[in-house]
Amino acid sequence: MMTKAQEHQPRGRLLIFDDDSSVSYTIGAIARGAGFDSRWVDRSADFFQLLEEWSPTHIALDLVMPNLDGIEVVRLLGERHCKAHIIITSGMGDRILAAAQQAGLEQGLRMMGPLPKPFSSTDLRSLLSASWHDDLNSMATPASPLSAPHEVTEEALLRGIEHEEFVMYYQPKVSCDTGALAGFEALVRWQCPGKGIVMPDSFIPLAERTGLIAPLTEQIISQSLDWLSASFANASPLLSINLSAKSLNHLDIADHFADHCAHYDILPSRLILEVTETCAMTDATVALAALTRLRLKGFNLSIDDFGVGYSSLAQLARLPFSELKIDKMFVSSASNSKESRMIVKGIVGLAHGLGLRVTAEGVEDECTLDFLRDVECDLAQGYFIGKPMDTAAVTSWMALTYGTAIN
Template sequence: MKILLIDDDPFVLKLLSIQLRAFGLERRGFVDVVCSESGRAGLDLLEQDPRVKLVFCDLQMPEMDGVEFVRHLVRLGYAGGLVLISGETPRTRQAVEQLARAHGLNVSGTLGKPVSSESLLEVLDASIPAGKPPHTAQPTPAYTPADLQLAIQHGELLNHYQPKVDLATGRVIGVEALVRWQHPQDGLVMPHHFVPMSEEHGLVGYLGVEVMREALRDLRRWLDAGHQLDMAVNVSLGSVSSLDYPDFLAEQAHAAGIPLHRLILEITESRLMDNPQVQLDVLTRLRLKQVKLSIDDFGTGYSGLAQLCDLPFDELKIDRGFVHGSSRNPALRAILDASLGLARELGLRTVAEGVETQEDWQLLQASGCDMAQGYFIAKPMPGSHMDDWLAAWEARRRMLVGETLSSGQS
């Protein structure tokens, strides 16, 4: 594998080459560093040499700027790692990073100029596992409503669970159920390939029933084992627009032996209030039945503040886009602090999504956030893996919060 450096400044190219080679590239699976003084020349090299698996690109170049270069990477179907470098403001770098990610590119990070050896090594190690090629993008599977209907009927949908932990104590206080499709030919299919289709074609209700049924069954097993967990489940707009949904959910929970106060329904902010009277009716009745309500992906919609005032939410989930890396990004930090302050004023619990590093964790602890969720804690996992993970987390959390517990306490 090769690394491609693109910058119109020959001195910067030479310095980056020296820094990268000093890290021992062979141990990381790279054989060479090649340089280009323009985006156009860099694209020509990419088209000619498929061994280029990591690109460092300057944003401010005279012939082709970094935004144009990103556009061409998408056109080429480039599936390797991308590191953006610029002397522009952090907000400008962040904007280009967001654009590249929105296009589906694998952005390993952004670096300001001058580039420090420490930050360069950090993004290099995060880019590609040692000795392994980067993930190659696969064609997006094309599924039909009939395919999904058969999957539901044949029991091919399954839940994975991502833990939520208390930031003050590190204790696991709940899990979020995340649906997957175990396709007989394609393997594990992620929800963005089929959930939007289920909503468009009237299948989301059937999908939701299967997700909730499995979530309740698994929660009952964990409660019986002594784990005092809450279960968070995403619900569709269609569900909170059906007047009989609160009674239907209560029947499902009763049949599974689950107290309703153990359930949290996560509702995406930008999809609320299409039918405000009915949704207010349904959500209020759910609260009267002690079901907790969480506004998901807060900050990504258009009318979140009004909804927080009007609807009986208990919990605010801060979108991952405002969490990860906010300790190094003043704009993200301002949004995070404002969201936490608003939640405190409204008496809402807060959950930060996208907690990927110890740096994220420590910032949230210091900021007074209540709960955390993300890869730093755990990736979503099958329900059968939860017991082992809970035991392993107990030892790890003591290190994170500096707490000494008597043996046997959970």
């Protein structure tokens, strides 16, 4: 529940960068009606000055500008590690908008989907509301600088592992058809003293390079299975765990996971081990042996982020996956991109034709969930359903969503 002070806070700060004053006025009026503060600029110098001084939570960016086009702005925002939600606006065709969206994603930006001109107030409100998942306490203050990724050293990472500073968060997955709980994805976070919560993209690559991924994976498996066993001993939700490509270099990984399952009295069929498309294809021969042994032990295997790698369909058919996970890039833009909808529909058909279950990640609104149900996608995951939560928050979410308690 929000405090009285929070009730008077804006839902966010929208910075509009467009050389058409009538369009900017319209966007600003709609945003203010949705509870956002808004400011408009038409010069790049003013835009970047407000970016630093005002720290907008949202940016509406026109692709076609007289002196600095939107793609160049996207590049500069990426260099600044901008954390604002970005909405691309333009009267250009859908393919150009989709390409601009992809350019932003590859810069690590939080792209909220394109807003084709002309647009309706409903379209803009939908994009603005889709990003507002957390309460207003999580918003940056106007004076705060744009955040940059945490710098992590090998010594700090080793110390964190030795002191067991890593904790697990869990994001729910539900049936697209019925809304019933299907399971959770286990996501690691680092509670680093003096830095707060550090996200995995800041430490997983270093762990893989230094060989520390093995002891870190041990903690991830132990914590996750302990939680699953204690919380859902009399139920059957599945649990997804991300698997490092380095783990596929060891044929005994299947025995290792099987031993953990036996220790916590969990059937291997309740675990889904996720590997990225690119990781699975790095050394397909070695991966084939390791993945096949995992399947023989009864584990489910999911190919993660499908659609953004470089593998061939022949290789996909060759490896023994039981699930395909559609990358959120396509899912989050499905509500306003015909191309994304066609890609998602095609992937679902391909996966079902190969006998694979399909999970869509990045579900941000009801419209997207309805679309996934229409194309017969199996499972859905995203902030519209539930954000990654610690164990206490999962208990509250279960009670609120399903009216049931966990052990």
